[in-house]
Amino acid sequence: MSDDLEIRHGGVVSVDPEALRVVADALVALAPRFADAAAAVRRAHGCLLALPPATLRVDMSALWGSAERAEALHAECREAGENTLLMADVFELVERRAELSALEIQGMTVPGALYARIDALVASDARVAEMEVWLLASWKKDRFDGLDEQFDPEGLGQGPIVGPLFAAAAAAGARGFGRIPPGTTLAGSAGPVSVTPIRTGSPAAPPGSLAEGLGRIPEWSEAQLKVEKYTMPDGSKKFVLYSKGTQPSLDSDEPFDMGSNIDLYFRQESASYAATAEALAAAGAEPGDEVHVYAHSQGAMNAAYLVSQSEYDVSVMVTAGSPVHVTAGEGHLLVELRHPDDIVNSLAGGGRPSGSGSSDSVVISRDGSPIDMGLPAHMLDNYIETAALADESGDVRLDAWREKANELTQAVSIESTEYVAKRE
Template structure:
């Protein structure tokens, strides 16, 4: 397990530009004080030299040496302040470029204020545009760290049965690099998915909601053949809230043509078409009692994360929390939706999302949690080990142990569910009709 966990708000932007400017302002205030201190030491040194016996009691040579050190601190502080302000401008430019791209996807014209600010940042310093390019290039490299090694080793394990899926993954990876996996705001699926039947196969009564991200990932359906679990929380005010847990592509789909969580659904979802697995997910929520406008929290892996993205952006339900592992897409959510994405840079399926947008999405407390899922791959490893749920559960454990203050937003949403007067958990098996 790698402990090199990176937790950001998403993409190339890891620090708020306004916060950086606050640091730059503080450094700008501090720098002159070092200059004042150096001047005071010089005056003190001159006074001591004027006193005949002073040099016998005070090391004036060392005192003068401190002037050089304070002068150096003044210069370091001044340069640090200027560079921090420069980086704030670079981060802001990246954010505004992302905003411009989002508006283009929505076919909405940018405001004059946005265009003027971009032009102002570009003209402020010739290094700003150059460093923007450097920043994005570094992000592009980091977001697929370790992927090449996994791919090379995977080639030794490609079977005739896996060959078609390998080709599909390679083709989709190219689309991901082109930005196909980045969904626009309020993305909705087109067409109609294959008809399905959804059958409840197990009902239990949990004692409460999950108390950690890792525990939530361990709550996925356990009954044989079940792909979906829905927990219904009956609240004291008479409302109902729901928590959805959904698995990704099922291995048996290679031989079971009635399995809705298959490669056909993968391709449909990735190209913006309604899939049988999406239909099954909506039907399971409705079977559990969810109605239009009801609050839903989602935990999803792989293909199911694509369903989650479209549920959050274009469905009848109020998706307030979305936690995904190894998602092939990057949703664009509203400011009141909490998104926690677990992403392994060496996960081929995750690479289909194209690394996400350079700026974050969702609420201010939303997180993108990345690491190399398999830092030391070997020939005997399973090809998609970094994509497996077990690997992402390890990452969730590292996140839970990180004490990142932004996790409090997720904990607050989980604690709200502890007020439920009853909890009913149902697992469902979905089949194509």
């Protein structure tokens, strides 16, 4: 994996249009000053020409050249300001259409002012709607960059099995199977499952970094789930759930198997989701309790449905290599780690143009390199490495996650339990 790191909100637009307009206004206001400077230099040039001895001590050509440069800067500054205003309108149009789509998906009434604003932006400049199309096309392309090289390190062609494999994954994602609309619930019943505590402990502190949070997933034990219970000074309880991904097991009692993957992806209740809910309940979580989640792969799908349908307050969800993308509301802080060359990530369909979750939610990605059939781009260790790079970056867009994680340091006690889940 490359060390190139990108952190953004997850949608097409990663810059606030109003912030762009502030910059544009400043550029437009600055432009006349360059024109004034050019005029002042030309006046000085004229005055010096009237004093022949002075021309022997001043480089008149350089002085004239500085006036020409000031005039060029005036034009460049004015043009940059106008173009920045244009891009602000394009970005706002994308946001407004995404807002319209979200309201329609939820069956909510669309304010007339929203339609009016969209019409005004389109009418403001013929280039706005055209550039919107370009922006969306670029986003759709970039979200799958690297996937076509995932299994072709020598550039020899994708092969009779592997090529169709990632093509099918990308196609399924593109058709929207991996995008979970607001309020989506799982259908059916997974049947009985059991969760058995196998290890308890008392961590000294909550995770202090994204990498540490993902690192607490019980990767090297037989447990698939871990739950930490935080008792706060006022007696309330908060919980942190850690969940593995798919387990390479042929045992019929393994709930985190490929069958559960298929169930979840096609919105049927899986044994692994039932086990996840059972583990939270066994740890003492009750409806309305705040839950933070760190999950990989299939565990991330279960986390998405905890957000979408459970009665828990899933205030923080940190996922790695999720096959789905949940449309969450402002009350959910999502931190999604996604490798563009991870075939499992492609099943999510690249997310929604408007992003998801609170305005502080982020998607963290790293460009990959051609990979073999071992799927290392999807492995948890690689995602932990990406998380560590994000932690080390000091990026202010992670401050909201840091603040939420820091709230748990106020706990008076922490209890940790690892659970083995089985189908009954």
